[in-house]
Amino acid sequence: MNRRVYLDHNASTPVHPEVLQAMLPYFSELFGNPSSVHGFGREARDGMDTARQQIAGFLKVSKDEIVFTSGGTESDNLGIKGLAAALGSGHIITSQIEHHAVLRTVQTLEEQGFTATYLPVDAYGMVNPDDLRKALRADTILVSLMGANSEVGTLQPIREIGRITREAGVPFHVDGVQTFGKVPIDVDASGIDLLSFSGHKIYGPKGVAGLFIRKGTKMASIQHGGEHERRRRAGTENVAGIVGLGKAVEIRSRDMAVEGARLTALRDRLWEGVRAGVAEVRLNGHPTERLPGTCNLCFRNIESESIVLGLDLKGIGVSAGSACTSGNVEPSYVLVAMGLPLDWAMGSVRCSLGRGTTAEDIEYVIESVVPLVAKLKTQSPVAGSLPVVGSSPAVGSSKV
């Protein structure tokens, strides 16, 4: 039986045992509807209030500024569409490498008459604050940027950007799904008015997330129904999930710094080990301003999915930068925006480490990657010289 190594923590994380323990009573004895006035409802409401306080304390904000949602995507939609709906028209600035939850939301608003600017990024995947300054217009109603990119892990200069948006008096939304609970976030010092965060990226459950909405930020509901979440998000709350999210945040506030340092060292060892054994490999993302556990590698002239499958057969779970769906494959739009040539971008693999990752796991991954890449290279018609001495045949070819 192969060893199993999970290196896809940017996609999802296992629920922390303490989180699971905290959640369990809310599936059985504490099952009430938190909107009910009786004791059963009050018990559920108490659990939710505790979670709201845990998150507010972590962010150093008021608990009334926290709204629970069903996921990071909903948080992004609520933040962006809610503000746009409250203001009615205007210009939105975001970047070319945002998660689809932001990109497609902004594109939808464009179809409704809003205008948008998509900021470019540099070779590390970082937005230049000067580009933002130049893009600001009198009718700009929102700047929305991710705290860190999920694929390459590059951290955006959020504080600097927040200073610019604050000077300009423009609300600032940060998609913090990849940064929340992984690196420190100071919403006041960074001028953040809206912050999306999610549970399952930080050892909480799936299906629960939240949005910080700074008091005074104009916001309309985009989902209508009851009076839940102070009329900002209708629908009975996922109480067990919210309790789990609160507990996960409490644990992250305790473990984040130590864990971050440990993962940074492991991440760097992974890169060094692979680099020592593979000739044509490059590290994507910023060398230092990067999420602690994220190591995105490109292998030249090898297709991502063949590496992912090869590692999967060794019990290692990583994700491919270019995914083949229905016979169509495109390189990652993030890597394309960073200016990576196609022969590199098609071979990108993201390794994202987490609390369960050990030094032995990383050595096993290095030992597995190096021969796998060597083997795939020998099969590749584009990796070596073509064809061998003495043959030089004309090649018959067909295309679909």
Add this chain to the structure above:
Amino acid sequence: MRYSDTLIDHFRNPRNSGMMREPDGVGEGEYAQCMDLARFYLRVRDGRVEEARFQAYGCGPTLAACSAGTEVAAGTALEALAEIEEGRIEAAVGGLPPERRHAAEVVALALRAAARDAMARRGVH
């Protein structure tokens, strides 16, 4: 994505991968939508494929289908290989998920091109 045991075996232990010196026929197939590329080299004796080798750029199923394709090609008459259909390749890897059928397509294309090349060199049209 779930793959057959046969496909996994071909991916893990590719048969006949790599270039061939002085082949009697060479052909490529390309699936432009996903940039997969398969290249086959044929050694021919008495009008039949004696040995086939491959090189490929693509996802795991494409690499596995190439490996299986070399086994399908071996012993096959050039005229038959020039008409080979993707169904033969798909069957040889124990089936493909609908999203990965292109793997068989690109291999069949390349094998047909290689067979035609070998026939052209022998003066057979």
